[in-house]
Amino acid sequence: MDDTRRRLRGLPALPGLALTASLTLGATTASAQELVWARYGDIDSLDPHRATSTLSMQVWDQIYDTLLAFDMEGNPGPNMAASWEASEDGLEYTFTLNEGIMCHDGTPFDANDVKFTIDRAFGDTPSLTKTSWGPITDVTVVDPLTFKVTLASKFGAFLPFLADSFSSMICDSNTAETFGSTTAIGTGPFSLDEWVKGSEVALSKNPDYVNYGEPYDNEGAPHIDRLLIRTVPEAQTRLAALRTGEVHIAEPPFDDIEAIKEAGELEIMVAENTGQDVFWEFTTSRAPFDDIRARQAVAYATDPQMAIDIIYGGLTNREWCPVARGVFGNDQEFCKQYGYEYDPEKAKALLAEMGYGPDNPLETTMFVWTGGNRHKLAEIFQSQLAQVGIDAGVEIMDIGTMNARVKAQNEDTTSDEPGTFDMMTWSWYDPDILYQLWHSPGAYSGYQSPELDAMLEETRTTIDPDARLEKVQAVIKYLMENAVHIGLYSPGWEWVFAVRPEVEGFKVGPFLHPNFLDVTVVSGG
Amino acid sequence: MGKFILQRLFAALVTIWIATIAVTILIHLVPGDPVRIMYGSFQTTPEELEAIRVRLGLDQPIWTQYLMYLERLVQGDLGRSIVGDQPVLDVLLTRFPATLALTVSSLAIAIVVGMSLGFLAAYKRGTWVDVGAMVLAIVGVSMPHFWLGLLLLFLFALQLQWLPVAGGDWRSLLLPALTLGLANAAVLARLTRSAMIDIFDQDFIRTARAKGLPRSIVLYRHALRSGLVPVVSMLGLQFAYLMGGAIVIENVFAWNGVGRLAIEAVLSRDYPLIQGFILFFATVVALASVVIDIAYAFLDPRIRYS
């Protein structure tokens, strides 16, 4: 499907391995198995409607379950929902839930909980990703195991969304004020013990868990008893903790990966099908980036391949498309035709046309969000831009701030300050992301045109895969030609894991969902 | 004495009161629309922003806002953080024990190391012990906390692997506390030295010597106890410095206290959290200085008996 080497463990487990796993399980049931996973940052909220960060999503995955589940290739299939039917016009879906799903508080999970979740996402304080649920107008509970969802218009990304963590199913017993900060009741493989803000999310295994559709071997409760998800911001500290065994799984410092591999003390895993896309986004509402030539100049002047080689050393790939590898519509060859190959001379020519030159550099600011060495990437880009006469300051901020600032920049059309551009990142399972980003008003109030709106509309309402591919690629072509959304690389954040040797069965599902169902810790740690 | 304590408490209240005004003004000094900066993230509509504005009372005149703020404050409501949408007070309180543990243990280190060094230097004034101690102290004062932290981390955790680097137990407190403690010990050593030198020059020390008392009695009963008075009076400020220093050190060692929270809040422009932090910080420092002033009063009879 693509040219990256598969580093994930193979799906079909060898009988021998399974045996080892069960033996180990038997041997260690006496002492509780605990796994520590260290990450650079903390979750924002336990409430899937209150945050968008990958860090949060990965924790929701453990506590909540979704109606549908992606297989390893990223296609949605049954999970909590055993089956579903769509009406002829594609505006009504009827789902049937599996029987016997239990919430962590012991109450049964039924259609009312689904209605609770969806109503909540559209309620007074709606989900931050409300649009991604699609044009839902109503949810009706038919019987405890059956419910109907009504859409205002056809929505091609509806089913994939139900496999995504943003659609995590919340039990309707989550009515307390504390939901999201100290309590969270779901149906997922782990239940919440405690969230010590800034430091640790402590989870215990949910003994009642049944795996209906997640693509892992284990069909029941996790093997490990406790999962501790710890915040350790310093990469060096994480590495040291990995070495001493205080931590089992963590993202290592990129510059140490070679040495780790050589020493063979830890296993390095690189996730695939992350759906992650890192791209240039511009304040097109004012100068200089209201001029396509300025946007193109930036694209020609930067060399993502060189930058990622220096910073990530082959751990990631040049991405030509506005949607990531593994996502419907991604085709490197197709995208590259409209892409911008590194060509500083062209950039200079474009700038000269606009009246910029060595004595009159184009001044602007590049936003980039913290972590994952992105600021270093930005420094390289900054230096490349300087060579063609673009004087770009770099501002580093966290992702939430960057989202807000980018939006504010786009909406501020009257400022005398030069417009900014940014290294934006999104992880999505479907090209519907393009609708959310660029259909007016758009997530960032960025580039908009009626033409593009119409094209995006069609990507939503076209359900047939071949026809939809055509529509999606038309949008891709438009975005690339107009230099609105210029792909840089993929994947881009939290996709590299260093794993201690005693940890067996750690897998990362598509769209960067680490999973612990099959995990065992061989020696006491 | 009672009057003195009341006076100090009143001063602390004034500090906290001014802090409440400062944080209310703060949000109005932010250029641009604070609501948009705070809540204008992914997919919020203008209507939703307006609703938030009304909910936060930001559509009211500033003095109404202030009264509203005070009203919520007395109910223990410091607002909700933007990132994660949680009650600010809860967030601060869950993080504070870590900071308290760090600052108190650093203060202990600073007092033990700094005061002994300063006392020794003053006593051995003019000798190489004094010179050595003061060179050490000025180097300590000049050393950036965070660099000292990195050096200690590099040496003890990464090279020697003596100490753990992650986790929240007492062993992982050692390095940050040592860093912060030593950095402040240097300041305290200088303060103690000059206070003790002043004391050694006092007439009453001459009196004590003229009485033919053993050196230890002159030093500990007469000099040290008197010298402690000015030094302890400065501890309130030292504690404030430690709290400030903790902001940086917590970030070096990923120590999960309010200091790290504060930096996260500034970087993410989480204004309710920033406001809460400033108020909280001011309150803690003000109350700590009351405690230290009372300790000071117990050392100095001129205050105790007036």
Add this chain to the structure above:
Amino acid sequence: MTPDTDAPLLSVRDLTISFGKGRHRNVAVKDLSYDLRAGETLAIVGESGSGKSVSSMALLGLLPRGAATIEAGRARFDGRDLLHLSDEQLRGIRGDRVTMIFQEPMTSLTPVLRIGQQLTEALIEHKGMSRSQAAARGREMLTLVGLDDAPRRMKQFPHELSGGMRQRVMIAMAMASDPAILLADEPTTALDVTVQAQILDLMRDLKARFGTSIILITHDMGVVAEMADRVVVMRKGRKIEEGTVREIFETPQQDYTKALLAAVPRLGAHAAAAEPRQVVDSPSRPGARLLHTHGMSKTFRERGLFAAKAGGTAAMQDVGFDLAAGETLALVGESGSGKSTTGRAVLRLLELDQGVIEIGGTDMRRLSGGAVRKARREMQMIFQDPFASLNPRLSAGRLVAEPMVIHGLAKGRELQDRTEQLFTRVGLEADHMRRFPHEFSGGQRQRLSIARALSVNPKLIVADEPTSALDVSVQAQVLELMLELQQSLGLAYLFISHDMAVVEEVAHRVAVMRRGRIVEIGPRHAVLNDPRHPYTRALLAAVPVPDPTRTRGTLPTLDTSTLPTGPLTEIAPQHMVAS
């Protein structure tokens, strides 16, 4: 306890002490020798810098370590040489056989320790007494030095006692171990005159009781005359003369000693004269009324957190007096009596709570800020500490010229000339104008202050203790200058002083102040020769007389509760006393 009658108790020989090393070496005491006999009081007298304190501190090893070096000498005491004992051996003598009291009672006791502990710790250390034995002795000593309620005093902290009481505690501490020698380093200098008299009486009394020998270090010839058996006179680190107190006072051999004695103001020396000492041929006489004040009151309030607190101390209550041109009114009183406050109030350097100040008929209190500054041309001030009252960053010339600049009296060449004239007028050289204050001596600085005050041709000068920071020899010269200026220029002085002898020399009239009130005011000879108020009498009785042949009468005890403090009533022409 009685040694050989002839052998001296302490014998100091060839004591030489220096400060600093190498290039910076500075000999503070050179070849000093003296003997102290059992039961006698030896006064070591000298002006500041004469080495009198240093030499005594050296005996007990109390000189600052490192800074001072004992280069040579012996000091035999109890068969041992004090200067060659180890620190530990010396410590056994200090505080037991040889004890000390110091000048500053306010700072000589450890502020954080109770009186009882400070009083008993030496006894426990040296005499091996138990805590309770030492406490009993401590209480006994406190009673002996005249402190009431000894058990309570034992529990008090130093700050709860007044200066005089603290000095009594110091004496109790020094005498508790029944020492052979008491070293008293300026024991009364920091005290008010009445307290000084009490302390001196106490020391004499205790000396008689315990038979202690005393080394009394002082600059005050009055104290010497009153206390000493023998006197050693020191100057610039050397002993220049030694003798019995009678010999020194009656037949001084050295010029310096003679000058020292001549410069000492003696109360009663001018008692007969109706006017201050005449120093010019045809002195101007007091003229018309220049200054009129009445009902002046001022209370200093302690500052609260925001607002002033209620209460506070009344520094001045219902004070009023007149002053004529060319006249000197002396305000006398002890510290805290409000005399300085009164002086400042007249110049409007502080705001009165109420009262009237009229200069030449203008009510100063009604003037605006700018007008007050203009009015200040008429009145100038001279301060106690001449160094502190001169801005260290201005040259002497600028300092003296400043008032003329402020009041726009002269500029350019004229300013220069007038400044030069002022310098010569007060006895300074014109080329001193370029110097800065720290390059002048104390007396010269006070001359600078006077020149500055004179520069605007004022009618009134408020002189606040103008000579009390000066050595006696310099003091006399400055007083001479002031008298001369008054008598030739017709200046009026409001002369603030605690020194009755100085007042007697310069004043036309005297006002005695106590606790913010004038208790007696009148012509000098009336107030000083015929005091009517009990407090004035006590004040006069307490003044030490620099004449060993005369004995100061015992101090009358003041019953503060019945002391009249009401309004003034005239008992003789111009002589008014509080009723």
Add this chain to the structure above:
Amino acid sequence: MIHSSSTAELADDLATASAPRKRSFWRALLAGPSGLIGLVIVAVLIFAALTAPVIAPYDPLRMAAGPRLDAPSTNYLMGTDDFGRDVLSRIIYGARLTLQIGVIAVGISLSCGLLLGLVAGYSSGWTERVLMRLVDVLFSFTEIVIALACLAIFGVGLTNAMIAIGIASIPFYARVTHSVVLVEKGKPYFEAAVAAGAGHLRLIFLHLLPNVVPTLIVIGTLGVSTAILAAAGLSFLGLGAQPPQPEWGFMLSSSRDLISRAPWMMIFPGLAIATTVLGFNLLGDGIREALDPRQTDR
């Protein structure tokens, strides 16, 4: 107001006011080890800042000037960073930013603090009480918290950090000025000037200011070191300098992920900060000793 005729006189007076100690001051400064060492360090810093383009072996911003993460060698005396930039060159250019931080931050805090302290100390009464109470409260907030508040308002960046640090230290300078003014005001020479009829301006500028200035020079010099430390701290936290500025604190911050791989990236910038701060601290101590003969025997 004072008469116009005396304004020139006042200026003349001002010029001579600080004259007397000059010659002996420099000698005294260089006599003690603190002053001498401090002056040498500060001089080296200023020299490096002025001549950076000449003495720096490489362009501080040029990537791949050498190999990545190269250990110190004769080519790269302090090694290279993760972009292959020469650490020594970056440190030399960083001296410029460091000096700028010191001058701007102290400039802001010193001028505002001086003004506040003078006004409060001279005016007395209500103005003084309210001002100083406020200053005390702000002071107890500590500088870093005030700086954080300022940065929360202005947004992050090195310039904003300088301003924030400047503002944050105003209470300190105001307090020092105020206390010195009170001391000076209490001295008889001040009362003597009042008694002589001096007006407000003369009292403030001729009598108070010259006597306050020496203390402020000392405090200001020491303050430069505090400001440099604070700015480095903010940059270290990501609130100050932004890439590619070769600011030392920022360099330290970017070394964190590499301390085991490339410790030189952590050691040299840290050493640069510590030495510079030490230099200003020593210089401040030296000036204090030189200005105050009472202290020299210590």
